[in-house]
Amino acid sequence: MADPALERSSLAARPQPASSLAASLAAELSREDLELLRLLARGLPLEAVARRLHTSERTVRRRIKGICERLGVSASIEAVVWAARRGLV
Structure with missing residues (x-):
């Protein structure tokens, strides 16, 4: 029998799917937008x-x-933090 605490921690560590709002917002960002955010994330x-x-x-x-x-x-x-939290940058 598996340890329930271990199962809970493993479920908590699993990435959660993005909300439909976040997914639709991410879809609105072009490749160029994402590149701009990546450059900003690097501190340029x-x-x-x-x-x-x-x-x-x-x-x-x-x-x-x-x-x-x-x-x-x-x-x-x-915007950079928003994109980073969703793995976009």
């Missing part, structure tokens, strides 16, 4: 992110604002 400044994406800093700021609006967060760090 906006100027470096813009260079890597071959665009302007202004465009990067605008894209971050759009990502934040879609995810319902108010700052880029919140």
